Amino acid sequence: MNVLVIGSGGREHALCWKLAQNPRVSRVIAAPGNGGTAREAVNFPVKDDDIPGLIALAKAENVGLVVVGPEAPLVAGIADALAAEGIPCFGPDAYAAQLEGSKAFAKNVMRAAGVPTADFEVFDDAEAAKAYIRRQGAPLVVKADGLAAGKGVVVASTVDEALEAIDDMMVAKSFGAAGARVVVEAALAGEEASFLAFCDGENFALLPSAQDHKAVGEGDTGPNTGGMGAYSPAPVLPQEKYAETAELVIRPILTHLKAQGHPFKGVLYAGLMFTKEGPLVLEYNVRFGDPECQPLLMRLESDLLDILFACAEGRLTPDMVRVRPETALCVVLAAPGYPGGYPKGMEITGLDEADDLARRDPGCKVFQAGTAVAGGTTVTNGGRVLGVTALGADLAEAKAKAYELVAKVGFTGCYFRRDIGDKGIARSKK
Ligand code: AMP
Ligand code: GLY
Numbered sequence: 343m344n345v346l347v348i349g350s351g352g353r354e355h356a357l358c359w360k361l362a363q364n365p366r367v368s369r370v371i372a373a374p375g376n377g378g379t380a381r382e383a384v385n386f387p388v389k390d391d392d393i394p395g396l397i398a399l400a401k402a403e404n405v406g407l408v409v410v411g412p413e414a415p416l417v418a419g420i421a422d423a424l425a426a427e428g429i430p431c432f433g434p435d436a437y438a439a440q441l442e443g444s445k446a447f448a449k450n451v452m453r454a455a456g457v458p459t460a461d462f463e464v465f466d467d468a469e470a471a472k473a474y475i476r477r478q479g480a481p482l483v484v485k486a487d488g489l490a491a492g493k494g495v496v497v498a499s500t501v502d503e504a505l506e507a508i509d510d511m512m513v514a515k516s517f518g519a520a521g522a523r524v525v526v527e528a529a530l531a532g533e534e535a536s537f538l539a540f541c542d543g544e545n546f547a548l549l550p551s552a553q554d555h556k557a558v559g560e561g562d563t564g565p566n567t568g569g570m571g572a573y574s575p576a577p578v579l580p581q582e583k584y585a586e587t588a589e590l591v592i593r594p595i596l597t598h599l600k601a602q603g604h605p606f607k608g609v610l611y612a613g614l615m616f617t618k619e620g621p622l623v624l625e626y627n628v629r630f631g632d633p634e635c636q637p638l639l640m641r642l643e644s645d646l647l648d649i650l651f652a653c654a655e656g657r658l659t660p661d662m663v664r665v666r667p668e669t670a671l672c673v674v675l676a677a678p679g680y681p682g683g684y685p686k687g688m689e690i691t692g693l694d695e696a697d698d699l700a701r702r703d704p705g706c707k708v709f710q711a712g713t714a715v716a717g718g719t720t721v722t723n724g725g726r727v728l729g730v731t732a733l734g735a736d737l738a739e740a741k742a743k744a745y746e747l748v749a750k751v752g753f754t755g756c757y758f759r760r761d762i763g764d765k766g767i768a769r770s771k772k
Contacts, residue, residue, distance in 0.1 A: 344369045344403050345647065347383065348390050348420070349411025350376045352674070352711035352729035353632035356639045357409055357646070358382040359707065364647040371403055377690075377720040378710025381697070390415050393423050400429050407432065409650060410608070413629050417443035417489060421607075430654040434628050437604040441595070441626040445485045445494075445525045448626050455594035459623045462527035468512040471524055475504045481529035486511045488520025492556075492568055497529060532617040533765065534624065535576040536634050537584075539592045540649055542658035543605030546592050547649070550641065550665050551579035552634040553766060558681055560761045567681045568726055571762030573671035573737060574637045577769040578616050587614075591623050607653050636709050636731045637670035668705070671740040672731040673748050673762050677712070678755030680725035685755070686712075688722045692751035696730075699747070705733030706747055722753055737766050 345367055347357050355378035358370045362382045373396060375385035386403075388395040391414050400408055408424055410416055410433035419436035433439075440447040446464040453459075460483070465471035475482060484507035486494030494517050498504035504526070511521030535553050539546040553576035558564040579587065591612040599606045611627035611634075630638070639646070643664040652658040677684035696708040709731055712724015730748045734740030741763040748758060 343367055343406040344371060346371045346373060346396075346400050346403065346405040346408045347379070347411060348373055348396060348408065348415055350374050350379075350390065351411065351632045352378075352709045352726065353630050353635040354411040355379050355382070355709040355711070356636045357411060357630070359709070360639045360642065360646040361409070364645050367647060369403075371399070371405065373399055376710050376723065377713030377715045380715055391418060393418055393420055396420060397423055397427060400424065401427065405429060407647070407650060407654065409433070411629060413439065413442045413489065413627065416608075416628055430651070432650040432654055433608040434606050435604055437602070438599050438606045439628045442628045443489055444487050445625070446487045446523055449525055449527070451595065451598055452623060455598040457591055457594050457623055458621065460527040460530050462525050464523065464525055466523050468508050471508045471512065471526055472505055474526055475501060475508070478526075480504060483527050483529050484508060484511065485525040485527070486517045486521040487523035487525060488517065490517045490520045492566060493517075494520060530615045530617050530622055530624070532615045533578045535579045535614050535616065536572075536631050537579060537587060537591065537612045537614055538630065538634070538638065539588065539610050540653050540658060540663060541592075541596055541606050541608060541610050542653045542656045543607050544596060544600060544656065545658045546588065546596060546610070547658055547660045547663040548584050548588055548592075549638050549663065550574050550581065551576040551584070552631070552638055553578065554631060554634055555759060555762055560759050565681055567676070569631065569633045570674045570676065570759045571672055572631070572633045572637055573669060573740065573763050573766060574634070574641055575669065577737075577766045579614070579621075587621060590621065595626070607656075632711075633672045633674055633729050636672040636729045640670040640705070640707065640731055640733055641666045641668065666733070668733045668735055669737045669740040670731060670733045671737065671744045671763050672709070672729045673744050673758050674711070674726050675728040675730060675748065675751070675756050675758045676726050677722055677724070678757055680757070684725055686721070686723050687716070688753040688755070690720045690722060690727070690751065690753045693720055696747065696751055706743065707731050708747065708751055727753065727756070737763050737770060741767070
């Protein structure tokens with residue numbers, strides 16, 4: 343069986359790595375892939391938003407399952423197009439993908455399904471949004487409705503900041519059509535965690551909790567990025583709370599979407615804020631998180647292909663997802679300047695030694711993200727370049743092991759946070 347993985351990040355390298363471990367998989371194909379997927383799979387230069395190109399590739403390569411990494415192709419309807427061709431797909435249809443593609447859609451579904459989330463209003467008109475902001479007062483959060491690569495959210499501590507965000511999104515249109523509609527919601531305070539579930543349209547099987555590090559700087563300072571590191575489990579959401587949390591934030595969404603005629607198949611990712619009143623949903627993603635996927639897959643004991651097929655075919659059971667008890671932690675190595683402008687094409691050292699180590703110790707792996715192979719050399723090709731991931735008996739050990747591995751790889755100007763995992767370590771000591 344041939345499997346096609348769509349995307350080019352660290353998440354997709356991890357997916358290819360895990361899928362290649364199944365002996366029934368003859369070939370893993372990545373489109374467009376990166377320098378890391380080239381080591382586990384075969385790359386085809388088809389972009390992740392080229393739906394006709396991806397369908398043609400899946401047919402030409404006789405693909406038995408398509409695994410969609412990023413949100414853009416899901417929102418654009420890749421699952422619907424594959425269904426029309428009779429090709430199994432892991433990922434929701436375009437209707438259900440609006441959970442991530444439209445913040446207004448997501449908030450309205452949460453309201454209808456009774457999922458706890460911050461109070462909100464949706465606006466298509468800048469003046470109406472501003473009047474609401476002045477009435478509510480700060481702090482408030484202003485969100486562009488559409489996909490904005492994680493940059494369309496402004497947490498405003500003053501009314502002026504919130505008004506400025508409206509001007510930026512709705513008047514100056516800095517996010518294009520994505521900002522024509524906005525959600526204005528109450529600001530929440532607390533610690534965040536990611537909670538992901540495999541879903542087959544009706545049933546779900548939980549993954550363990552994880553925590554991302556969105557800010558570029560240590561101590562969660564500076565601008566937001568796609569994620570500078572992650573670990574699993576996250577002590578803020580311990581295992582004994584998984585079942586009740588799932589009833590609160592996963593089951594109601596599956597029930598609602600099924601009733602709408604669009605059963606959700608794929609990974610449903612709830613971004614949670616643990617407030618004093620309990621967990622509230624900040625956002626849904628309709629795919630694995632990046633970098634959360636890297637530590638989660640390192641902990642996954644069961645075969646990934648079996649789970650993904652069970653999701654695509656509607657026969658998932660919770661016991662299909664077995665997870666190692668250890669903690670896994672991923673440190674992202676970024677290009678200098680990220681998340682602003684950054685150089686590309688810098689040679690990356692230490693990758694072959696890291697791969698040798700990974701063969702000896704499956705609890706050590708350097709996942710590649712923004713990389714490419716040029717003339718036999720792996721070079722940087724994006725902002726987030728590597729996801730150095732390690733498994734340890736506890737969070738402190740996973741952290742120590744991951745940073746040991748970080749020291750073995752690098753490139754000119756390589757930047758990483760040194761405090762990945764610290765929030766969890768502090769909480770475990772409480
Ligand atoms: P989102 O894409 O909706 O998850 O927002 C991105 C980030 O903005 C979240 O991870 C939070 O750190 C922050 N954020 C979003 N909504 C809120 C909120 N209602 N209150 C406080 N922070 C928020
Ligand atoms: N790491 C957050 C995300 O994938 O959206």
